[in-house]
Amino acid sequence: MGSTLGIDDNATVDVKKIYYCKKCKHEFDERLHRSLFVKTFLFWLPLRKYACYYCKRNYYVFR
Helix, strand or coil: CCCCCCCCCCCCCCCCCCCCCCCCCCCEEEEEEECHHHHHHHCCCCCEEEEECCCECCCCCCC
16 A cells, blocks of 8 residues: 555655764764775775864774
8 A cells, every 4th residue: 555645654764874073072073085095905894984074083994
């Protein structure tokens, strides 16, 4: 039986996870490119590099 509002019952919504800076607790401003070392030797780790311009720090975050 279909939905009465015209919305598919099996529809999914993409949820974007928001990461916060460990030091100042602000939301990260930008995602950066990983270093060559991390891309080459730690490619199997699900790491992402983010920048916080409020406290001027960069962090690696596990997805």
